[in-house]
Amino acid sequence: MVVGDVTTAVDVLVLGAGPAGYVAAIRAAQLGKHVTLIEPELAGGTCLNRGCIPLKALLSATERYQQTDQEELAAMGICVQSVSFDWAKMQAWKQSVVERLADGVRRLIAGNKIDLVKGTGWFLNAEEVRVEGEYGSHRFKFDHCIIATGASPRPLDGSMTPEQALQSTDLPEHVSIFGDDYIALELATVFARLGAQTTLLLPGEQLLPGVDPVALRLVQVGLRKLRVQTRTNIAVNDLTEQPLIASCGVVPNTVGLHLDACGVEINDDGSVRVDTMMRSSVENIYAVGDCCSASSGDRLASVAIKQGKVAAEVLAGQRVQFAPLVIPRVVHTTPELAIAGYSANEANQAGYAVKVGRFPLAANGRALTLNTDNGVVLLVANAEDEALLGATLVGPRAGDLIAQVALAIEMGATLTDFSEILFAHPGLSETLQESADSALQQAIHMLAK
Template sequence: MVVGDVTTGTDVLIIGAGPAGYVAAIRAGQLDLDVTLVEKDAYGGTCLNHGCIPSKALITATDIAYEAGNAEEMGIHANPAIDLAGMVDWKDGVVDQLTSGVEKLCKANQVNLLEGTATFADENTVRVSHSGEGQGSETLEFENAIIATGSRPIEIPNFEYGDEPVLNSRQALALDTVPDSMVVVGGGYIGMELASVYAKMGTEVTVIEMLDSILPGYDDDLKRPVKQRANDLGIEFHFGYTASEWQYAGEGDGDSIQVIAEPAEQPEADGGSEVQGEAAGDQADAAESETLELDAEKVLVAVGREPVSDTLDLDQAGVDADDRGFIDTDSRARTNADHIFAVGDVAGEPMLAHKGSMEGQVAAEVIAGKPAAIDYQAMPAVVFTDPEIATVGMTESEAEEAGFETVVGKFPFQASGRALTTGDSSGFVKIVADDEDGYVLGASIVGPEASELIGELGLAVELGATLEDVASTVHAHPTLSESVMEAAENALGHAIHTLNR
């Protein structure tokens, strides 16, 4: 039976229940607004279901297996067997627990949940189509709307995700058997995270990257330990290449495949020498010029993500998007239409879940009449490679371009007693401060637990703390966080456990 068309109304319509949308919904509910949250797939969005959470679950699980199998130096001799199907079942259980928690939190905050796909009919109305034959659609009128439709993996020519050997990041996180070999197209954070996961399972991994280095946009000194660890894992790299096509290497479906890669035209990289500096030495294969034919069982395409805005009929609501589909917003998350907001990946870079959550809270508070605004100054970014990379605030070059006279403090994890006891002492903590008054302007970390350690430095940037504030805060011993204190002391010229600058 076809459900009839029903028209209802709401104070705040939110399209998309990822980290940006559901956070906006909960905050708006807390502010006593009537909220309707429309989601077409699963509560929690890509992050909880197919991205951040499942990838970190597999990273943790494969780290445990790899470390146990490579701990002879600690007197541990083991040969762990990986049951990928069991690992994926455990990962799915974590995901289910979190997504069901999101649904419960929304309901507890009086958020009306509606399953379906929303498209704008005009500037104050959407049509919500329900999935399933005969489920029909309904009309929803709103006073304010928040677009939080997120992003999806970019598909490149000749590598359609519907083809069985071709994987996007979502599909790579759902495999139930370990492939013998894999070509990863893209050396950004998604490609490098998943390349390491599968290399630790025993897969022979080859990475193709069109630029001359992994992790474009990060300083060379942060990338170098990650590249070295990847080399230790046996990951092979080909820089300066783009994947052009693939074909079955044998008689037909089910056989291994061959990925064809052609030399890429090199664009000017962002960040000048910080991105390109590695090319002259370590990345000698960036100069390769012949066509590559790479045999593999699977190919993972991880060349970036694009906004999901083409499904919304934005023109019907009078909302502008750029030529890539990103929706322009102001410091209060407003689009060019004052009563319509956009948050999260669909609102542009940086495409980070926590950035989307912050924007979602701001949008809800602005709608409720609160004096909220977005501040990206202390926005952390984390790459969950091995070792992890984390940054916050300005780099040294960014600070100098902004007119600051800088002072830099650095502390290597090789000088950290706690890092040595974990068996992982690669990397360092680096703090950038204003030389005149000592205010912390930014920081970067590569090494164990960088994702956790960056929080203290994010707080320092947010509060306007000085090097003296960080250095004089007593840190427990023995901990990795002592490295933050020592980096601040190094900038001041009186570090105890490393040579001062």
């Protein structure tokens, strides 16, 4: 690219190469558009490079380490003399996973003939963006622009962000984590599994507000087994613990985009206001992922990816919109927690009369062969027509099983539909069928109350 203030015309300009941005760019390219992707840092964004993937990698590594508990293995006839871990090597392995996936993203971008430009962009007007980067200053004139600049952790003085904690070169002997969301719980799980004295400092009365109390108790039992201490109603001004990690939500990355120059409206929190087709207040400018209003409360990579696809398809003339019936949420604690749709209480508040099915993992053959019985499956259905409304799963691989529930709800499945499916035996999926049977008052492997 030539250094200097030259102008290049493109069909679609995408600002940000995180999950929302690179997916939007690829989908637009698939639909025949000439796409340029602007990214000031690394392709893959926060999720891949500093957030979701690094955290899940450490959760997997520490889970393997936790599973070498000598007492549990001895009960299965396995004798282990000693097991240790190397934090530096664990971090190196985590980084190798990140780099492999990041390389895959770069290959996908190149393979779809997308121009990737390293730099920071901002609007000059509703048709042009200036980019300052490694090749100097450049202007892009676009037919359509997709804002996918993501969000940054909300800072708290005297604390580390979750991203900084994941990059720590030294494992702390003790650590305090302020927050009640899934990130706080997963960070606590990582450090506690490796023996760090871990304290969760909650801003309110409970962790994971809104989660079904039955499921929440099982998660709390798992945290206590890891010796995680929990303190409630902690005010920000009272935080004195060190080292301290704070998970206080995120701030949309819209400052510096000069959105006033193009007339794009934003909300009080800084997010770009969009409709269900991901269009902003300016017809040819879209916003997707953590920087837009449609993601407020659901700032998840899965949401960003879907929104990226929707924006690309809409600008290409397709009639689509972002309107999922349910958004699965997963917390990789011990045991795992996964939610899709309504809990019983939420369904009641929404005006439904409900049927609730409940099945404990202690009655599931596969769970017992995995030496894991701390879990439950809760299904919620509309009492009028038995249509599934939601589910809360606690137990091994709950994050994978919840996809079956999400698909069922999107397809309009009923309790009877779940009951009639043949699941492999023995398998964890059978707990979904047994929970449906419970709601229908025909449970086989559980005595009716």
